[in-house]
Amino acid sequence: xxxxxxxxxxxxxxxxxxxxxxxxxxxxxxxxxxxxxxxxxxxxxxxxxxxxxxxxxxxxxxxxxxxxxxxxxxxxxxxxxxxxxxxxxxxxxxxxxxxxxxxxxxxxxxxxxxxxxxxxxxxxxxxxxxxxxxxxxxxxxxxxxxxxxxxxxxxxxxxxxxxxxxxxxxxxxxxxxxxxxxxxxxxxxxxxxxxxxxxxxxxxxxxxxxxxxxxxxxxxxxxxxxxxxxxxxxxxxxxxxxxxxxxxxxxxxxxxxxxxxxxxxxxxxxxxxxxxxxxxxxxxxxxxxxxxxxxxxxxxxxxxxx
Amino acid sequence: xxxxxxxxxxxxxxxxxxxxxxxxxxxxxxxxxxxxxxxxxxxxxxxxxxxxxxxxxxxxxxxxxxxxxxxxxxxxxxxxxxxxxxxxxxxxxxxxxxxxxxxxxxxxxxxxxxxxxxxxxxxxxxxxxxxxxxxxxxxxxxxxxxxxxxxxxxxxxxxxxxxxxxxxxxxxxxxxxxxxxxxxxxxxxxxxxxxxxxxxxxxxxxxxxxxxxxxxxxxxxxxxxxxxxxxxxxxxxxxxxxxxxxxxxxxxxxxxxxxxxxxxxxxxxxxxxxxxxxxxxxxxxxxxxxxxxxxxxxxxxxxxxxxxxxxxxxxxxxxxxxxxxxxxxxxxxxxxxxxxxxxxxxxxxxxxxxxxxxxxxxxxxxxxxxxxxxxxxxxxxxxxxxxxxxxxxxxxxxxxxxxxxxxxxxxxxxxxxxx
Numbered sequence: 001x002x003x004x005x006x007x008x009x010x011x012x013x014x015x016x017x018x019x020x021x022x023x024x025x026x027x028x029x030x031x032x033x034x035x036x037x038x039x040x041x042x043x044x045x046x047x048x049x050x051x052x053x054x055x056x057x058x059x060x061x062x063x064x065x066x067x068x069x070x071x072x073x074x075x076x077x078x079x080x081x082x083x084x085x086x087x088x089x090x091x092x093x094x095x096x097x098x099x100x101x102x103x104x105x106x107x108x109x110x111x112x113x114x115x116x117x118x119x120x121x122x123x124x125x126x127x128x129x130x131x132x133x134x135x136x137x138x139x140x141x142x143x144x145x146x147x148x149x150x151x152x153x154x155x156x157x158x159x160x161x162x163x164x165x166x167x168x169x170x171x172x173x174x175x176x177x178x179x180x181x182x183x184x185x186x187x188x189x190x191x192x193x194x195x196x197x198x199x200x201x202x203x204x205x206x207x208x209x210x211x212x213x214x215x216x217x218x219x220x221x222x223x224x225x226x227x228x229x230x231x232x233x234x235x236x237x238x239x240x241x242x243x244x245x246x247x248x249x250x251x252x253x254x255x256x257x258x259x260x261x262x263x264x265x266x267x268x269x270x271x272x273x274x275x276x277x278x279x280x281x282x283x284x285x286x287x288x289x290x291x292x293x294x295x296x297x298x299x300x301x302x303x304x305x306x
Numbered sequence: 307x308x309x310x311x312x313x314x315x316x317x318x319x320x321x322x323x324x325x326x327x328x329x330x331x332x333x334x335x336x337x338x339x340x341x342x343x344x345x346x347x348x349x350x351x352x353x354x355x356x357x358x359x360x361x362x363x364x365x366x367x368x369x370x371x372x373x374x375x376x377x378x379x380x381x382x383x384x385x386x387x388x389x390x391x392x393x394x395x396x397x398x399x400x401x402x403x404x405x406x407x408x409x410x411x412x413x414x415x416x417x418x419x420x421x422x423x424x425x426x427x428x429x430x431x432x433x434x435x436x437x438x439x440x441x442x443x444x445x446x447x448x449x450x451x452x453x454x455x456x457x458x459x460x461x462x463x464x465x466x467x468x469x470x471x472x473x474x475x476x477x478x479x480x481x482x483x484x485x486x487x488x489x490x491x492x493x494x495x496x497x498x499x500x501x502x503x504x505x506x507x508x509x510x511x512x513x514x515x516x517x518x519x520x521x522x523x524x525x526x527x528x529x530x531x532x533x534x535x536x537x538x539x540x541x542x543x544x545x546x547x548x549x550x551x552x553x554x555x556x557x558x559x560x561x562x563x564x565x566x567x568x569x570x571x572x573x574x575x576x577x578x579x580x581x582x583x584x585x586x587x588x589x590x591x592x593x594x595x596x597x598x599x600x601x602x603x604x605x606x607x608x609x610x611x612x613x614x615x616x617x618x619x620x621x622x623x624x625x626x627x628x629x630x631x632x633x634x635x636x637x638x639x640x641x642x643x644x645x646x647x648x649x650x651x652x653x654x655x656x657x658x659x660x661x662x663x664x665x666x667x668x669x670x671x672x673x674x675x676x677x678x679x680x681x682x683x684x685x686x687x688x689x690x691x692x693x694x695x696x697x698x699x700x701x702x703x704x705x706x707x708x709x710x711x712x713x714x715x716x717x718x719x720x721x722x723x724x725x
Contacts, residue, residue, distance in 0.1 A: 043403035044381055063685055063715060132548035133556055133565075152551025155493040157700050243689070245495050246550060247697035262378050264689060271377075271403040273684055 030285070037278035043271045054279035064260075064276065068283075070248055071256040078165055078252065079229040083222060085169045086176040091218075093173075094180035095206070108181065115174035123238030126167045130154055154239060157249040164250060168235055172228075176221045183217035184210070219299035223292055230288050233258065253284050335623045337366045341394035342376035349643040356639065357630050364623045366392070384409040384615070391618040392627060395442045395611045397431035399681035404613075405434045410441040411614040417625050418443065420632035423651050427673070431608030435682065442611025443632045444649035445640065449573045449667045450503040450605040450674060456587035458485060458567040466591040468598045470508070470537075477544035480567045487544035489566035491552025492699050495692030499676065502538065502695060504570035505593050507672045508601030509534035516672055520679040522722020526712040535698065535705035542699065550700060562586060573663045574609075577645035588659045592666055604667045607674035608649060683719040690715045 040050035058064045093111060097104055114122065129135050130153045138150040153163045187210060195205045233254030242259045244251025261277020343350070350368045358365055369390065371379050377400065383389035384404065393410070395401045404410050415422050421429070421440060432442035459465070462483055467473040477487035492498050507516070510530040518524045519531070546552050546560065558575065560566040562582035569575070570593070579586060595601020612631050614624045630636055637650025645657050647664050655661045673679065680687025694708035703711070717723045 042406075044385060044407040044409070063690075063711075130551070131556065132551035133546065133560065138548075150548070152493070152548035155491075155548065155550030155552070157697070157702060241494065243495055243693065245493065245693070245696060246700060247693050247702060260684075271381075271400065271684075 033278045033281050035278075036274055037282045039275055041273060041275045050275060054275040055283070058276055058279045058283065067244075067248065067251060067256055068253075068280070071244075071251045071253045072287075074161055074250065074252045075230050075232065077161065078168075078232055079226055081162070081165045082169055082172065082225055082229055086173060086221070086225065087218060090173050090176045091180055091214075094177045094184060095210075097177070097181055098184045108178070111177050112174035114171045117171065119171070119234040120238055122167065122171045123235050126170075127154070127239055130163065155246055157246050160240070160246060160250045164236055164239060167239075168232070171235075172225075176225070179217060179221050180214065183214050187213050215302055216299055219295070219302060223295040223299070226295065227288055227292055230284065230291075253280065257281055257284065335364050335620050337364065337392055337620060337623055337627060338390040339366050339368045339392040339394070339627075340376075340380060340390040341368065341370045342373045343394065344370040344372065346370075346644060349640075352643065353636065353639055357627060360630070361623075361626055364626065366627060380404075387617065389615050389617075391615055391620055391624050393613045393615055394445075395432065395613045397444075397608045397610045398678060399683065399686065401432060401442060401611065401613075402434055402682055405439070405441045406436075409616055411616045411618070411621070411624075412439045413441060413443070413614070413628065418629055418632055420629065420650075424632075424649070425651060427606075428608045428649050431678070432611035432613070442613040443628055444608050444611045445631070446609040446644075446646045447573075447649045447667075448607055448609050448674075449647065449663045449671075450500055450571065451573075451590050451592045451663065451666060452504065452568055452570050453561070453575060453579070454568040454589045454591070455561070455564055455566075456589045458564065459589065466589070467594050469594050470596050470601070473594055474540060474544075477541070477568075481544060486546045486560060486566035487568060488541060488546075489552075489557045489561040489569040490541075490545050490571075491549045491554075491557050492545075492696055493551050493553040493556075495696050496688070497554050497557060498695040498699065499688055499692050500572060501541075501570050502535075502691065503605035503674045503677075505538050505541065506531075506534035507603040507605055507675070508593050508595040509537045512601075512603045512670070512672045516675055516679070519675070520673075520722075522720075522725055525723050526709050526716065528709075532705045532709045535695075535708055538695075539698065539705075550696070558582060573647055573660060576657065576659050576663075580645070590659060590662050590666065592670065602666075603670050603672040604663070605674040606667050606671045607677045609646075611649075680716060680720065685715040685718070687712065687716055 037054050038050055038052075040047040040053065058068055097107060097111075100107060117125075129137050132138055132150070132152045132155070137153065141147065141150050151159060154160050191209050191213070192205050195209050196202075200208070231254060232252050236250055236252060236255055237258070240250045240255075242255045243264055244255050244259075257277055257280040260280060261272045261274060263272040339350075339354075341350070347368065347370055350370075354366045354368060377396070380389065380393065381404075384407075389409070393404075395404065395410075401410075413421060421443065424444060428444050428447060429440055432444050433440045454466075458480070462479060464476055464479065467476050480487040490497060490501050510516075510528075510533070515524070515528065515530050519526065519528065542549075546566065552560075557566075557569060557571075558578055559582065561569045562579050564583070564586070576588065579588065592602040592604050612628060614621070614628060618624050632650065634650055634652055637648035637653035640646070640650075641648040641653055641655045641660065642657070645655075645660060647655060647660055647667075655664060676687035676691050690712045691708070694703060694711050697703040698705060698708050713723070
């Protein structure tokens with residue numbers, strides 16, 4: 001009996017460091033922001049219990065509701081485009097790399113390199129490249145006779161968000177490619193060889209042998225991409241600031257939250273709205289949590305079927 | 307032997323120094339002074355030396371934080387019951403929230419006699435609108451007008467325009483000469499608000515409208531306001547190619563490198579532009595109105611102030627320092643060192659461009675509308691105007707739409723509109 005208790009104590013002692021760190025830095029802030037979202041704030045002053053008023057404002061009161069829907073749409077766009085790029089182009093590159101032979105390692109490094117750069121570096125690099133006056137992108141387009149394609153990429157409401165999504169993909173792609181590559185290398189060669197012997201074309205082999213076996217990997221990468229893209233903030237903040245400039249065309253949940261909770265520094269030190277900001281954070285958490293759990297469940301079910 | 311003796315002497319000297327330092331610091335009061343002006347750290351250290359020389363026994367430690375993070379850091383510290391003794395305060399709404407929350411010490415004319423000299427409009431930026439109490443000594447005012455490159459103007463034989471039509475014609479001449487007339491861009495919304503400050507007052511009728519709208523006698527659906535927004539669009543052909551992608555630093559570079567002849571900007575540009583290009587010859591004029599004598603307004607706002615933490619342990623010493631910051635002597639040092647117009651009355655900048663800016667502002671000043679009047683709550687006037695102007699310059703919203711957006715946002719919290 002006593003030995004059982006002491007063993008339990010030892011288990012707990014091993015768990016304690018991680019548990020304490022997790023509680024202090026993850027659980028506590030999460031719960032406190034949940035708490036803040038039910039409190040009415042007047043600038044820096046706490047006024048009292050607000051019930052669901054902060055949520056009502058964010059969800060149903062203009063301009064907040066309009067901004068929330070706009071930001072959510074942009075997050076969805078961000079995720080869908082990134083997903084499309086990584087499961088077509090990214091997967092293609094990964095498959096090519098498996099056939100790469102000696103060049104494999106080199107190209108693997110080349111594709112992975114941008115992922116090791118910090119988002120701040122990537123943001124500044126592309127800000128310079130995309131600058132309409134000094135940037136290389138418009139200069140290059142002019143050089144090859146496509147001058148009518150030049151535009152203020154980050155200042156044009158039509159192109160600002162797609163440009164940022166592409167810049168993000170440039171940095172991010174190394175990650176899915178590497179994971180796909182690992183997944184592809186885990187597929188036994190015999191399966192593909194057997195299909196080839198049975199007279200399948202390379203496309204049929206890929207479509208009916210390789211791809212089904214890769215689905216769990218693609219599923220997990222997609223879930224990670226979803227979480228990452230719905231938390232998108234750094235790159236947009238660096239390239240466009242927190243105001244969703246121009247005219248909220250690059251506003252995502254992250255920037256909307258930041259601007260609301262901490263105030264927009266570009267408008268000269270306005271005061272944040274802690275209650276509303278917390279409500280947005282809670283909504284973000286709910287969306288990401290529910291969709292991710294559903295996604296994991298979906299991937300698991302796929303695995304069982306196979 | 308010699309070496310050892312030298313060492314001993316050194317050690318004794320060091321010991322004396324240590325004792326000396328310890329004994330002075332024990333008697334000294336050290337005030338902490340937080341700020342967002344990381345770029346001005348050398349200047350502030352100079353100012354503080356002057357103060358310390360005049361007030362033995364008090365030392366001041368200047369601690370600047372990153373501009374964009376300052377508000378959060380300061381608010382967090384004040385909420386936690388700490389923070390600095392002396393606080394570099396933002397203006398208007400940014401300051402008022404701190405005062406409302408009771409974090410700032412009220413400054414009375416009994417304690418800070420020099421406050422009586424300050425212009426009432428300037429002091430508004432350091433007061434609580436509701437109670438009229440003052441919480442800070444203003445440090446700088448900023449003015450918005452046209453800055454131009456004198457060399458380019460001389461080369462093309464151009465003169466400062468008297469009417470809006472002359473101004474547009476002048477822009478066309480510059481454009482025909484292959485130079486960008488206006489360096490203003492729109493990638494960052496706030497630079498468009500600066501453009502608004504320079505242009506719009508000349509078409510909404512200056513102080514008649516601004517007084518009326520601040521008092522709530524009219525609102526932003528007023529035709530004069532919509533008309534002034536439309537007038538801004540007439541400048542679009544003279545802004546840089548792809549100007550919606552031109553950010554703030556791009557504007558400064560374009561103008562400083564003499565790729566652009568003019569820039570509608572704030573007085574705070576003077577120092578930066580001259581640092582980027584020491585040879586540049588700056589001139590200034592206000593944006594003209596439609597007829598000679600109409601318009602010519604310079605938009606003015608108070609940039610911020612110095613205040614005292616309500617829970618400081620060194621009230622006496624803080625007041626000494628604050629009184630020092632309100633003197634003409636300090637104002638003169640401030641304007642000469644930082645090339646910014648001091649808010650202290652009677653200070654004449656030695657810098658000719660700044661002096662001219664102030665002279666223009668003394669002639670015909672109008673409040674920089676959203677900054678002065680509509681930044682006290684969210685959604686604040688500047689935020690809506692900035693985003694709206696971006697949409698208007700991208701042809702996504704008409705001037706009427708922008709006015710409607712502003713009205714809809716402000717009526718939520720601006721009591722005078724709710725009547």
